[in-house]
Amino acid sequence: MTRLSSDTSAWRRTGLVVAGMFLWLAATAWIRPLTAPDEGRYVGVAFEMLRSGDWLVPRLDGLPFFHKPPLFYWIGAAAMSVLGPTEWAGRLPSLLGATIAAAGLWLFLRRWADEACARLSAVVLLSMPFFYVGAQFANLDMLVAGCISATVLLAADATLSKERGAGWRRALAGAFLFAALGVLAKGLIGFVLPGLVFVVWCVATGRPRALRLMAWPPGWALFVLLAGPWFVAMQMRYPAFFDYFVVTQHFRRFAASGFNNEHPFWFYLPVIAVLTLPWFGWLAIAHWKARKAPPPWSDVDWLMGLWCLCIVAFFSLPRSKLIGYVLPALPPLACLVARSALAAVRGAARGTIGLRWTIGLAALACGASIALIAAYGTPPDARLSLPAGQTVGPHDEVLMLDTYAYDIPFYWRLQRPVTVWGDWSPALLDSRDDWRKELHDAGRFEPVLGARLLTGRGAAQTSLCLSAPTWVVGASNSQRAHPWLAKLQLAAYNPWLAVWRFAGTADGSAQCFETASDGAMPAPATP
Known part of the structure; x- marks a missing residue:
């Protein structure tokens, strides 16, 4: 005894x-917000796992993200399911x-x-x-x-x-x-x-x-x-x-140059x-x-x-x-x-x-x-917050213009993936190991979904003329390269990012948005 x-x-x-x-x-x-991009990326994947209910496949913006295995995301998603989607749980x-x-x-x-x-x-x-x-x-x-x-x-x-x-x-x-x-x-x-x-x-x-x-x-x-x-x-x-996770992410990344932080x-x-x-x-x-x-x-x-x-x-x-x-x-x-x-x-x-x-x-x-x-x-205003009283509805569309803000889906509590407008040319993808390459690699595992979420230049009305409101996120100076943004309502702004809101139309008419004379979106700005 x-x-x-x-x-x-x-x-x-x-x-x-x-x-x-x-x-x-x-x-x-x-006591501090998520640091971009790393914390936003990994907590965002855990949040996506919780939101989607898919606890098997880690996903970045809805696309399979196989840079790393799932244990971190499993623990983070489980913590957020109990404690709510907070920084501490992440x-x-x-x-x-x-x-x-x-x-x-x-x-x-x-x-x-x-x-x-x-x-x-x-x-x-x-x-x-x-x-x-x-x-x-x-x-x-x-x-x-x-x-x-x-x-x-x-x-x-x-x-x-x-x-x-x-x-x-x-x-x-x-x-x-x-x-x-x-x-x-x-x-x-x-x-x-x-x-x-x-x-x-x-x-x-x-x-x-x-x-x-x-x-x-x-x-x-x-x-x-x-x-x-x-x-x-x-x-x-x-x-x-196997080729991507083991050969590329382990051996090629260990032995080769061309990645960040050399x-x-x-x-x-x-x-x-x-x-x-x-x-x-x-x-x-x-x-x-x-x-x-x-x-x-x-x-x-x-x-x-x-x-x-x-x-x-x-x-x-x-x-x-x-x-x-x-x-x-x-x-x-x-x-x-x-x-x-x-x-x-x-x-x-x-x-x-x-x-x-x-x-x-x-x-x-x-x-x-x-x-x-x-x-x-992470500067206090680096996270793009919507004005008080404004939220992104469950049926609203969110478009990111030649950028991907990892922490926005987490902080805005988005219920579905966002569409990313960008330049997906091989020359740009091979030159930088960044959000663009991560999303493009993820899209290759589910090409149909990837083609829908990762888009290049296209007709503005195709993306914006919807029956639900659309929120466009881009660099704070995006309007210089994309004058058509002036036709949208500026909803939030900080020195790094801005968000514009377009109300859409009740019937989703393709004539709701007046574009440039050739009907095409201007070329994406280089970040």
């Missing part, structure tokens, strides 16, 4: 700590991924290091501005970072447990489970990266026999059962799925150093103090160091680099920082004062980072 009571109390304390981690990360996740997948990473690191180090290292490592990770902001940014990077972290930690836990004659199968099953979730979160890296870290760690620490754990049949059965059905279903429904090989080194301040400074302090007699590394230290190195090196290879790609490197970095800080203050009477100050400064830096992003990352 005493043992049962003790176990219950320990689980309760663990639950409270994990809940506290989540609440800290989620505290400011509601960011819940990232919050969960960050909580998994922080809780997993704390629990692993409690068992295989010591309580002080575990506690400080969790504090360091949770108060890194890079990690804190990533937890509140609605894209796929933090969710897959949490899955990768859990996979690595559980695989290492299974290895160390087996070596000591303790139970290891439950931890290894958990590693395969989170690897499957990582694949459903962002594709092959959900399995490849933790597998790479595990192999390098086993080889470097002289435990090649532990590599047999990667071939554990029950684990692979669990992995295939969880990760396989969605991919099989998509391939059966869309024959071009940076040099060393890009992530200053990014990590700056975005993890003030904690990164403790690595330099510890290195200076231990320059003559560096302390030996344990198996756990080697795991953390190699884990961090593998992630940074892997994402440094391709030319295209986004800051969030290296989020899986932050949990092991937090452990290395904590280890360095504890070593630096050991034996120093006033050493803990410096740690307390660092924690306070880091917490302030987290809050300041969110405030800066809210003020400058």
